[in-house]
Amino acid sequence: MGSTHFVFDGKQVQISPDLGSIVTFLQGIEQETTSLLKDDSTSMKYLRSKMICLFASLETLLCLHIAYSHNTSDEGIIVGVARKGRDRKSFLDTYCLASGNEWVKNNKDRAKYIKSDDLIKMRNSLTHFYSIKKSLSIGPQSHASESRKIEKRTGFKVVFISPEDLSEIIQDTFMLMMKKWSTDCLAFHGKSDEFKERILKVRNLIDNEGAKTLIFNVNRVSG
Numbered sequence: 471m472g473s474t475h476f477v478f479d480g481k482q483v484q485i486s487p488d489l490g491s492i493v494t495f496l497q498g499i500e501q502e503t504t505s506l507l508k509d510d511s512t513s514m515k516y517l518r519s520k521m522i523c524l525f526a527s528l529e530t531l532l533c534l535h536i537a538y539s540h541n542t543s544d545e546g547i548i549v550g551v552a553r554k555g556r557d558r559k560s561f562l563d564t565y566c567l568a569s570g571n572e573w574v575k576n577n578k579d580r581a582k583y584i585k586s587d588d589l590i591k592m593r594n595s596l597t598h599f600y601s602i603k604k605s606l607s608i609g610p611q612s613h614a615s616e617s618r619k620i621e622k623r624t625g626f627k628v629v630f631i632s633p634e635d636l637s638e639i640i641q642d643t644f645m646l647m648m649k650k651w652s653t654d655c656l657a658f659h660g661k662s663d664e665f666k667e668r669i670l671k672v673r674n675l676i677d678n679e680g681a682k683t684l685i686f687n688v689n690r691v692s693g
Contacts, residue, residue: 473486473659474488474489476648476652476669477656478652480649488673492673496644499527503523503524507634507637514610514612518608521592522600525592525593525597528566528593528640531561531643532552533548533675535561536548536552536557537672543671543678545675545679555590559590563586565643565647567586567639571642579626580621580626584606588629605628605629607631608631608633609630609631611632611634611635614632617632
């Protein structure tokens with residue numbers, strides 16, 4: 471498959487050179503967030519900050535999803551669609567809380583009590599007020615057993631989610647997105663340029679709006 475392609479078999483990704491920046495960009499985000507969560511010395515601290523960081527990475531996936539599904543790399547259009555909320559809720563239901571998400575499969579008892587609106591409210595409360603709502607709370611992974619006991623005791627009126635939980639949800643969300651891109655790539659191959667047009671919009675958005683890394687040689691900086 472020599473033309474623009476993105477093929478994912480569930481473990482490995484085969485992409486054409488023109489799509490390399492997509493994988494590089496998202497791998498960079500995953501490495502940063504994973505490193506943050508691995509810092510055991512802060513396992514009981516900065517829970518809200520960790521969650522905000524993770525929601526920022528989820529927001530990035532949402533914007534890439536909008537770019538693909540709406541076939542646009544226009545930042546204004548993408549932000550406008552995200553703000554309206556309908557695509558955000560659909561995205562969360564289709565990818566984050568879907569039965570195909572591995573975290574959901576492995577946490578069915580809790581997952582069925584978490585709705586897309588709960589994630590939206592938590593994201594908004596954290597980013598706007600550095601706070602959380604009552605229905606979905608943050609619990610450290612180190613106290614998972616205590617959190618599960620409280621959930622059962624309250625009949626799941628209170629559900630706890632840890633930064634590690636959200637990280638897994640996000641990782642599995644990207645896996646499902648890649649499967650969607652791969653399915654479309656194979657379905658349209660040799661029949662239509664629709665997949666190519668859409669996935670190149672994702673690449674263009676990353677190339678235009680994604681962070682650029684600058685490497686400084688401090689030995690050459692003069693005062």
